[in-house]
Amino acid sequence: MSNGYRTEAISLDYAAYTRAVMDLTMRLAEVIFTAGAGAEDATAAMMAITRAYGLKGTDANITHTIIQLTHEDPVSHESISRSRNVKYRSLDYSKLTATSELIADLIEEPMDIxxxxxxLAVIVSSKPQVPVWLRRIGWSLVGAGAAVLIGGGPVVALAAFVATYLIDLITSALDHRQVPLFYQTVVGGAIGPLVAAVVQIVEPAANSSLVVVATIIMLLAGVTTFGAVHDTLSGFYLTGTARMVEALLITGGLVTGVSGSALLLGKVGLQLQIDANPFVTLAELPILLAASVVIVIGFALAVQVPWRALWVVCLLGALAEFLYIAGTNAGFGLVWSSASSAMGVGLAAAVAARIVRTPPLVIMVTALVPLVPGLTLFRGLMQFSEGDINGLLSMLTAAAVAMSLAAGALLSQYVVQYIWGPARRLQRRFVGPLMALPVRMGRGTSKRIDRI
Structure with a gap:
């Protein structure tokens, strides 16, 4: 009898320990997933943490907003399952980085649960790195920098700053009132043409339509195209497809808002015309590189990139713009120039991530924001509204550019992690690159990760 009671007590203790580890693991995965990590990163984190705490036979999976973790008890062969529904996601790279560092500590040396x-509670409950008003200024800098990047002057840049500030202010208020995201984007898209109309009245010589393009770039900067492509290429097809639908929904709301507002302005005699030359001379290059840095700084403030990584993302943002300009002027076209630029930035980000101790995902996404295809999308909208079938081609080109940015960056990380680390076994277990986890670049380090 005593042996039976002892066995039952050990079984109960093991079950309680298993549940505690699973609960901690789920919480960690939820934080990085909601802060911007891909499904594969969150899944790999769950597998690595449970393995580090001695739980074998654990299975982890993510389906869009559902995080699942299952463990089979080796004694009773009964399964213990946990699941969480992630209802709200927003980019918060400071929280993502801090949680990634905690995961690294737990994998290397598991601490008391x-x-x-x-x-983890300290990370989740800590004050934001950047206050709300400064994050709003950050989004405004994205708009102002984008206006300069596509050829706007001081008046246009100021108008874009004001327009993006209003967009963030109004859409945040709508979000607090739980208005669906589609309608938030419709309202945000409609503000750009209205501000452009004011500029056209106040300063007729200014290219007011560039204000609209700047607001489009600002609104597209937070779209989940990168995550959708990452999840799809990594084999998480349902999650990737759902996130792609979300990105299309946001873009559809943006198109609806911009085209509806432009149509209304056309009825009163105010026509928005595109007059932007994508060809860049050497004399303009310094201005464009400076504008790309302004965009990167603004986006970094908006999504709370760790301060120690700010100089790196600024440098790589300028590099991304330079490679893109070089590619387009060499005749490679928008899509291939974007892909090659993303590839180059991704390779540099692999090294920079080690220097500033920040996940590569944070660096790459922030540095590639200046290449968001806002001008191509707006040109397609204007052509389509005028009955020109070439507008559809322009919008498809914009989608192809967005996809090429994500695919190029992902390919660079896959190459780096396959050649430089982690171990081959990790690559057999997971299809795509891990970009939000503390993967050590070296064959002899991070043994716990290598044994996943």
């Missing part, structure tokens, strides 16, 4: 939960 209670202590680990306390550290």
């Amino acid at each position: 209670v202590e680990a939960r306390k550290r």
